[in-house]
Structures are given as structure tokens and as C-alpha cells.
Amino acid sequence: MAQSEEVPSTEGDAEERRLIDRSAAGDQEAFRQLVLRYHRLVINVAFRALGEVGLAEDVAQDVFIKVYKSLPSYRHDKPFKHWLHRVAANTVTDSLRRRRPLVSLDGLEQTLVSAGSDPQDVAARHDLQRAVRHAIASLPPHYRDTIALQAFGELSYDEIAKALDIPLGTVMSRLNGAKRLLRERLGDLIRPSEEANTA
Amino acid sequence: MLSHATTRDWLIPYADGMLAVDERRRIDGHITGCASCARELREVRELNLLLVTLPPAPPVAFAPFWLDLQAVLPQRRVLRIPRMQPFRRLGIAFAMAATAALVAAGSAFAAPSALPDNPLYPVKQLEEGMRLAFAPANERLTIQLQLASERLREAQAMAANHKPLLAENSLRAFRVIVDDAAVALKNPADPKAAKDALDKLHLRLDAVERENANRGDDDQEVKQLVADANDELDRIEQEDAVAAPPTLVVGEQATPRPTPQPTPRPTPRPNPSDDEHHH
Numbered sequence: 001m002a003q004s005e006e007v008p009s010t011e012g013d014a015e016e017r018r019l020i021d022r023s024a025a026g027d028q029e030a031f032r033q034l035v036l037r038y039h040r041l042v043i044n045v046a047f048r049a050l051g052e053v054g055l056a057e058d059v060a061q062d063v064f065i066k067v068y069k070s071l072p073s074y075r076h077d078k079p080f081k082h083w084l085h086r087v088a089a090n091t092v093t094d095s096l097r098r099r100r101p102l103v104s105l106d107g108l109e110q111t112l113v114s115a116g117s118d119p120q121d122v123a124a125r126h127d128l129q130r131a132v133r134h135a136i137a138s139l140p141p142h143y144r145d146t147i148a149l150q151a152f153g154e155l156s157y158d159e160i161a162k163a164l165d166i167p168l169g170t171v172m173s174r175l176n177g178a179k180r181l182l183r184e185r186l187g188d189l190i191r192p193s194e195e196a197n198t199a
Numbered sequence: 200m201l202s203h204a205t206t207r208d209w210l211i212p213y214a215d216g217m218l219a220v221d222e223r224r225r226i227d228g229h230i231t232g233c234a235s236c237a238r239e240l241r242e243v244r245e246l247n248l249l250l251v252t253l254p255p256a257p258p259v260a261f262a263p264f265w266l267d268l269q270a271v272l273p274q275r276r277v278l279r280i281p282r283m284q285p286f287r288r289l290g291i292a293f294a295m296a297a298t299a300a301l302v303a304a305g306s307a308f309a310a311p312s313a314l315p316d317n318p319l320y321p322v323k324q325l326e327e328g329m330r331l332a333f334a335p336a337n338e339r340l341t342i343q344l345q346l347a348s349e350r351l352r353e354a355q356a357m358a359a360n361h362k363p364l365l366a367e368n369s370l371r372a373f374r375v376i377v378d379d380a381a382v383a384l385k386n387p388a389d390p391k392a393a394k395d396a397l398d399k400l401h402l403r404l405d406a407v408e409r410e411n412a413n414r415g416d417d418d419q420e421v422k423q424l425v426a427d428a429n430d431e432l433d434r435i436e437q438e439d440a441v442a443a444p445p446t447l448v449v450g451e452q453a454t455p456r457p458t459p460q461p462t463p464r465p466t467p468r469p470n471p472s473d474d475e476h477h478h
Contacts, residue, residue: 021371047256151250
């Protein structure tokens with residue numbers, strides 16, 4: 001679920017607004033404090049999307065550089081956190097698309113989602129997660145950005161609607177379309193175990 | 200009973216818990232008797248399980264992350280110029296003077312009143328930065344107030360020229376200057392002059408707001424920034440009042456201290472820029 005501990009109070013909102021304005025005016029100390037507030041959130045989104053800490057940190061840096069450059073045009077009519085989520089989701093999915101798939105879907109038919117803690121199972125699960133990430137990256141942009149906020153950003157439908165500035169119904173229909181495509185592309189990987197065993 | 204096609208359309212929001220109770224019941228009713236939809240629902244849940252079990256990031260130390268990030272952050276004009284040791288001031292003074300001389304050669308008449316949409320505006324910023332950096336401590340507040348007033352003049356002009364983003368930038372820069380000057384404003388050497396200066400800034404803010412409204416843009420962000428800036432000035436005045444030495448209270452008969460009230464703002468003048476020389 002969403003990281004509620006990151007949501008600032010009303011007093012925190014005023015402080016955050018001050019930090020944003022100062023950062024937009026070039027105050028790096030203010031920006032450092034903003035990064036301190038949100039670096040865990042952004043690195044988490046990047047890590048869930050990419051699966052490697054070093055890479056996640058690199059992409060998180062890209063996210064914050066984009067944020068720093070765009071702050072002068074940031075409008076306070078949308079919560080900063082939602083805007084940040086949107087920038088993070090775009091950046092990580094771009095990065096994911098640029099990377100070549102490291103795993104072939106063909107070799108994973110027998111891998112079960114509910115694999116245990118056996119090292120082989122763990123390795124298989126990592127491969128499966130990679131396959132899911134790349135399947136997400138291959139989606140059309142409007143589906144990809146929406147499901148990235150759910151899968152990597154752990155946002156609720158309502159939070160996704162706010163982050164993308166779209167109606168809740170559009171979120172539902174996009175997630176519907178995205179998951180249908182994912183099911184098609186992941187094929188047997190997501191067949192429940194009894195189905196796989198009997199197939 | 201729901202049709203097969205409708206049920207399949209709603210399986211994903213159903214699995215995400217996004218349907219109302221009665222809608223869920225209808226889907227339940229269909230799934231109970233439909234093996235195909237039940238199987239599809241299991242697939243949807245298996246996919247959801249995969250998505251939610253993507254592992255979270257391990258803890259990452261902030262300091263090295265920030266240092267790496269800071270090294271690649273694009274340099275932007277920094278408005279707040281820290282106080283420096285005299286010897287560092289001297290070294291930087293030479294470097295900046297050389298730069299300024301070169302710049303000045305190309306733009307000898309870079310007007311100090313250049314607006315943010317003027318190509319010479321960066322020269323003006325450089326000049327202002329130097330002026331503030333090398334100001335004696337007793338003149339620093341005066342210069343900060345002049346610069347704050349100048350930012351508001353720019354914001355007003357940009358609002359008048361239908362350039363709300365530039366107006367917003369000037370208003371944000373104004374806040375940075377006022378924040379930096381806040382401590383000095385709360386303990387001014389000349390309280391009356393400080394109060395007059397704050398009143399003038401309120402008037403300028405009113406002028407920015409009027410210009411923003413008059414031009415039909417009525418940019419909400421400009422409006423909000425003006426309101427925030429007025430609040431900030433009020434806060435400075437109020438805190439100043441609170442910080443005044445308390446009345447000596449003896450016994451229970453002492454009169455309670457009145458709640459500090461913000462200083463009433465002066466009546467806005469028709470054209471607040473009349474009293475200053477700008478080109």
C-alpha cells in the first residue's frame with residue numbers, strides 16, 4: 001500500500017511548500033531536505049521496477065535531477081508526492097524499456113509463483129519477477145504508466161487517479177487493459193499451480 | 200445473473216477490491232456456476248500476487264546518495280549568498296571582479312532594472328549577488344529589502360506582460376530573500392524603518408495581485424504565492440511583537456497581556472511604483 005508515513009501534515013505541507021519554493025530558486029540545502037524526505041520512496045519504486053540496488057539508485061538520481069530541473073514550473077495545485085510518483089514512474093519505466101530483457105519467458109513455464117525458499121526456487125522467482133517487469137515495460141505507454149504506479153509505486157486506484165490527473169474510471173479501465181495484456185504476455189507463467197500441473 | 204462477458208470485464212476490479220458490495224455479490228453469483236470465469240479469476244489473482252510480491256528496496260544510506268546526486272545537479276543561480284570569511288571574500292572578489300569586468304565590457308549599460316525576460320537579466324543577478332556578498336553587515340538588511348522590493352517589481356511587470364511563470368519565479372525568489380532577512384527584520388537596528396519597509400513590501404504584493412487579476416490571467420499560483428508572502432511578512436511582524444520584552448507581572452491583579460495582533464496594513468496606493476525610479 002502507499003507509504004502513509006511520507007504524507008506530511010498541514011504544518012508539514014507549509015514546510016514542504018517552503019522547501020519546494022526555495023529549491024526552485026536554487027537553494028540546494030532546501031533540495032537536500034526534500035530528497036531526504038523522499039529518497040526512500042523513489043529508490044523503492046526504482047528497485048521494485050529494476051530489481052538491482054545500484055541501478056535503482058542511479059535511476060533515483062535521474063528522477064531527482066528531473067525534479068530539480070522541473071521545480072521552477074511545478075504548480076502547487078497538485079501534491080508534490082503525486083507529482084514525484086509520476087516522474088518516478090515515467091523514469092523507471094523508460095529505464096526498464098531501454099534495458100534488454102535478461103530472461104526468456106520460454107524457460108519459465110514450470111516456475112510457480114508460490115515457489116518456496118529453496119535456492120533454485122528463489123532464483124526462479126527472481127527470473128519470474130524480471131519477466132513481469134519486462135512485460136510491464138512492453139505495454140503501451142498509457143497502460144504502462146498506470147500499472148507502474150500500482151506495481152512499483154504501490155499506489156491505490158485513487159492515488160493513481162490523483163498522480164496522473166485522470167478520473168477513477170479511467171484508472172480502472174487502464175488497469176483492466178494493462179492486466180489483460182500482461183496475462184496474455186505472461187501466458188503460462190501465471191496459470192495457477194493446479195492448472196500447470198494438469199496441463 | 201450476470202452475463203459471461205460482463206463478468207470477465209469486471210474480474211480485475213473485482214480482484215482489486217474496487218467493486219461495491221452488490222456488484223461483488225453479482226460477480227460471486229456468476230463465478231460459482233462458471234468454471235471458466237473462476238479459472239480466469241485465479242489467473243488474475245496470481246498476476247496480482249506477482250505484482251505485490253515484487254520485493255522492496257533494502258535500506259540505502261542517504262549521505263552517499265546525496266553526495267553523488269549533488270555532484271551532478273545542474274547549477275542554478277543561488278539566491279542566498281552565505282557570509283564568508285574575509286580572506287575568502289577577497290579571493291572570490293578578484294574572480295568575480297574579473298568576470299564582472301568582462302561582462303560589463305559587453306553590457307556596460309546592463310540596466311539594474313532588467314526584467315526576467317530580458318537577456319541581460321543574468322548580469323543583473325550577478326551584480327546583485329556581488330553586492331550582497333560584499334555588503335558590510337550593517338548594510339546587509341537594507342540591500343536585502345531593496346532586492347526583495349525589486350523581485351516584486353519584476354513579478355508585477357511579468358504579471359502585466361502575461362508571463363505568470365516568470366512572475367512566480369520572482370515571487371519565489373522574493374520569499375527566499377525575505378526568509379534570509381527574517382532574523383534581522385525581527386531585531387532591526389531601526390524598528391520604524393523596518394516596519395516601513397515591511398509595509399512597502401505589502402503594498403508591492405498588493406500591486407502584484409492587482410496586476411495578476413487585472414490582466415485576466417488571474418493565475419492561481421501567483422495568487423497563492425502572493426498570499427503566502429503576505430502571511431510570511433505578517434508572521435515576521437507578529438513574531439517581532441511576541442519577542443518584545445514581557446511586562447513585569449506581580450501578583451494576581453496583574454493585567455493579562457493582550458494577544459499580539461498583526462500590524463494593520465497601510466491602505467494600498469493607486470500606483471505603488473510611482474515613488475521609485477525604474478526604467
